[in-house]
Amino acid sequence: MSLTIYVPQDAAAIAVGADKVAAAIEREAGLRGLNVAIVRNGSRGLLWLEPLVEVRTGHGRIAYGPVTVADVPGLFEADFIGGGEHPLCQGLTKEIPYLARQTRLTFSRCGVTDPLSLADYRHYEGFKGLEKAVAIGPVDIVKTVTDSGLRGRGGAGFPTGIKWKTVADAPGDRKYIVCNADEGDSGTFSDRMIMEGDPFVLIEGMIIAGIATGATKGYVYTRSEYPHAIKTMRAAIDIARGAGILGPSVMGSAYAFDIEVRMGAGAYVCGEETSLLNSLEGKRGIVRAKPPLPALQGLFGRPTVVNNVISLASVPVILDRGAAFYRDYGVGRSHGTIPIQLAGNIKHGGLYETAFGLTLGEIIYDIGGGTASGRPVKAVQVGGPLGAYFPPSLFDTVFDYEAFAAKDGLIGHAGIVVFDDTADMLKQARFAMEFCAIESCGKCTPCRIGSTRGVETVDRIAGGIEPEKNRALLTDLCNTMKFGSLCALGGFTPYPVMSALHHFPEDFAPAPMVEAAE
Numbered sequence: 001m002s003l004t005i006y007v008p009q010d011a012a013a014i015a016v017g018a019d020k021v022a023a024a025i026e027r028e029a030g031l032r033g034l035n036v037a038i039v040r041n042g043s044r045g046l047l048w049l050e051p052l053v054e055v056r057t058g059h060g061r062i063a064y065g066p067v068t069v070a071d072v073p074g075l076f077e078a079d080f081i082g083g084g085e086h087p088l089c090q091g092l093t094k095e096i097p098y099l100a101r102q103t104r105l106t107f108s109r110c111g112v113t114d115p116l117s118l119a120d121y122r123h124y125e126g127f128k129g130l131e132k133a134v135a136i137g138p139v140d141i142v143k144t145v146t147d148s149g150l151r152g153r154g155g156a157g158f159p160t161g162i163k164w165k166t167v168a169d170a171p172g173d174r175k176y177i178v179c180n181a182d183e184g185d186s187g188t189f190s191d192r193m194i195m196e197g198d199p200f201v202l203i204e205g206m207i208i209a210g211i212a213t214g215a216t217k218g219y220v221y222t223r224s225e226y227p228h229a230i231k232t233m234r235a236a237i238d239i240a241r242g243a244g245i246l247g248p249s250v251m252g253s254a255y256a257f258d259i260e261v262r263m264g265a266g267a268y269v270c271g272e273e274t275s276l277l278n279s280l281e282g283k284r285g286i287v288r289a290k291p292p293l294p295a296l297q298g299l300f301g302r303p304t305v306v307n308n309v310i311s312l313a314s315v316p317v318i319l320d321r322g323a324a325f326y327r328d329y330g331v332g333r334s335h336g337t338i339p340i341q342l343a344g345n346i347k348h349g350g351l352y353e354t355a356f357g358l359t360l361g362e363i364i365y366d367i368g369g370g371t372a373s374g375r376p377v378k379a380v381q382v383g384g385p386l387g388a389y390f391p392p393s394l395f396d397t398v399f400d401y402e403a404f405a406a407k408d409g410l411i412g413h414a415g416i417v418v419f420d421d422t423a424d425m426l427k428q429a430r431f432a433m434e435f436c437a438i439e440s441c442g443k444c445t446p447c448r449i450g451s452t453r454g455v456e457t458v459d460r461i462a463g464g465i466e467p468e469k470n471r472a473l474l475t476d477l478c479n480t481m482k483f484g485s486l487c488a489l490g491g492f493t494p495y496p497v498m499s500a501l502h503h504f505p506e507d508f509a510p511a512p513m514v515e516a517a518e
Helices: 011-015 018-031 069-077 117-122 130-136 140-146 159-171 188-196 199-212 226-243 271-281 309-313 313-321 325-326 360-367 402-407 425-439 446-461 466-486 488-492 494-503
Strands: 003-006 036-038 053-057 060-064 089-092 176-180 217-222 258-263 303-308 338-342 350-355 377-383 416-419
Touching: 011 018, 011 060, 011 226, 018 036, 018 069, 036 226, 036 303, 089 338, 130 140, 130 199, 130 313, 140 159, 140 313, 140 325, 159 199, 159 258, 159 303, 159 313, 176 199, 176 271, 188 199, 188 226, 188 309, 199 217, 199 226, 199 303, 199 309, 199 313, 217 226, 217 350, 226 258, 258 325, 303 309, 309 313, 313 325, 338 360, 360 377, 360 416, 377 425, 377 494, 425 446, 425 488, 446 466, 446 488, 466 488, 488 494
Parallel strands: 003 036, 176 217, 176 303, 217 258, 338 416
Antiparallel strands: 003 053, 053 060, 060 089, 338 350, 377 416
16 A cells, blocks of 8 residues: 655745655655655645645644654654654644634645646646636626636735726737736745646636636746746646647637746846836836736737736636635725735744735734744834835734725735844835845836935935934935836835834934943
8 A cells, every 4th residue: 555645845845855855755665665655745835844744644634844854764663654643743734723724715725736736636626717717708707706806916906807807808819818926025935835836726827817808828927036836837837738728729618728937037127017028028127108008018019917826826716616705705805815925033934825804913923923033023024025114013904905005005915024123124224225226127217216315315324424314315215216116116115114214213313322431
């Protein structure tokens, strides 16, 4: 009888030795004459327990972690293949509190299945959404997505259904679906986890988008820093094409759709949709003026849907379970679930999918366990390097688009980076300006010049040079960048700078003079 052991092949797990652990398990099993099948699954998202090794038993999958090569012989001695007790045993995987409390819709298969097994994908409800889409046709697909309340999960929060309807109604001899997988924000990894752990859900979502809008070609635009994701996505596309899921007749229907993976050159600004399209066309990745909108004149001048990975990966469950099912999760105008990514100085870092509506404090303390250092939390940055810094006094803020906007913040890609009380917020503000200066495409003056002047101004404040005057200058500079920049790179850089200045003024005050001892 073959025993099944799961060892993640997710980049986060590989980074802490998962490949070596898998090899050690295979070697140890061989020495003991055991017939073991090792499945390289995706990550469950409990990153502090990686590599998280799971064993299939008659009672369900039992987890052990974090496992090192040195732990492997002891695991076998403890009969871990039968679910035996061991200090690293976490019990039944599905009952680990961090997982048990989640609402996993988009990530329901991530970490559960073999990422490149069509049989696994179908067994866990895969392609049901696509089958429904083929049956109901474009108009009803767009209506279902619109009625679900799904909004762009890449940062802007624009209603997905409205974007799809614009492209569907636009005249064009060819239309495109472009998946923005250029995940460049600090503290974010949900896109990578989907591409590495459940690539077929992204493929399914892109096909549904194609049928809905009349597009026949899709591109996944990602970054060179994601070699494992690129390899897995390309393999999954080949498998889907070979099975007749992609190609001239999607699942035997009258709809055609195919996908390619394209790797960008590594510019942060190419996460902005028009810069991304320029890069995809082989041009320099700089921002285009809008209008025209990409939905009307996008890739190669044709109507184009540009959606984030999580937006597209959320579509299959919406088509399968219905608009009302998805819409009923969340609060206010923030419908459905959101994969929150916890990073930085956090005890339980990882991915946590839940309905909108938790407070920031619940996320940081109840789910994340507070800081890894054990020191008090000083600030959290939500939404990547251009997100605002929130102090503990704002931890009652509900995690939804409107609540964050009301506090001069943004959810963005739902990455949360935690800082303890040793962080210097003036240095963080400087980093934001420096980051913008380095990553600016140079198209507009407020971003190109403003960010460089911003670094200089923060340095003058740090040096105690006319601090009050320079704080006022920094505020004025941020207003110019916020309202004068062509895209969100320059327009959002003021969020971290001004939030740091507003919430942590003591870090921007001149250092007290220390009198020399007589």
